[in-house]
Amino acid sequence: MTWAALVPLKAEVARKSRLAARLALNDRIALSHALLGRLTTALHAVPRIGSIALLTDAPPVGWNERWIPDRNRGLNAELEAARSLLETPLVVIHPDLPLVEPGDLEFLLDMAEETGCSIAPDRHGEGTNALAMARPAPLTFQFGAHSFARHCATPGIKLTSVGRLGLSLDCDTPDDLDRAIAGGFVLP
Numbered sequence: 001m002t003w004a005a006l007v008p009l010k011a012e013v014a015r016k017s018r019l020a021a022r023l024a025l026n027d028r029i030a031l032s033h034a035l036l037g038r039l040t041t042a043l044h045a046v047p048r049i050g051s052i053a054l055l056t057d058a059p060p061v062g063w064n065e066r067w068i069p070d071r072n073r074g075l076n077a078e079l080e081a082a083r084s085l086l087e088t089p090l091v092v093i094h095p096d097l098p099l100v101e102p103g104d105l106e107f108l109l110d111m112a113e114e115t116g117c118s119i120a121p122d123r124h125g126e127g128t129n130a131l132a133m134a135r136p137a138p139l140t141f142q143f144g145a146h147s148f149a150r151h152c153a154t155p156g157i158k159l160t161s162v163g164r165l166g167l168s169l170d171c172d173t174p175d176d177l178d179r180a181i182a183g184g185f186v187l188p
Contacts, residue, residue, distance in 0.1 A: 002050035004086040009056035034188040036095040045102035076141040093130040096171045098180035104166035115160040120167035121148040
């Protein structure tokens with residue numbers, strides 16, 4: 001099975017805003033580029049990932065994969081529009097996973113291929129860091145606060161939850177950043 005990966009990336013000025021007390025804007029932008037690079041490297045290491053598309057207002061310098069322009073309609077509306085341009089199976093994954101490894105992605109895809117859909121919650125069990133759909137599914141994207149519960153409550157959809165450190169530790173807060181550094185992530 002060949003998968004498409006869709007990676008939503010905020011506009012530069014909005015990236016990692018919850019880290020503003022700790023990192024200057026340029027440092028937050030550099031961090032987001034490093035995190036995107038790590039995710040892209042991990043995605044490329046998974047043979048089943050056939051394509052990677054970045055959903056953002058402007059791709060970073062040097063981006064060599066597909067770019068889908070963000071039209072500023074809100075994350076979920078943008079993801080729905082982008083989904084219509086991509087093939088299924090599809091994995092939507094956020095680019096702020098400092099410890100993500102190819103094995104994490106392989107496991108996420110394995111679970112989706114086995115059950116239809118898999119979901120990776122954040123470490124608090126509140127947000128959604130990745131969502132993999134092996135077959136077309138009547139699943140409306142509901143990313144944002146408490147998205148894990150909202151996605152899991154979708155009628156007629158069985159989501160298999162995948163709890164792996166590389167998929168659950170995102171880099172949103174200073175505490176997340178400290179955990180990432182303790183886990184071996186090196187700031188750019």
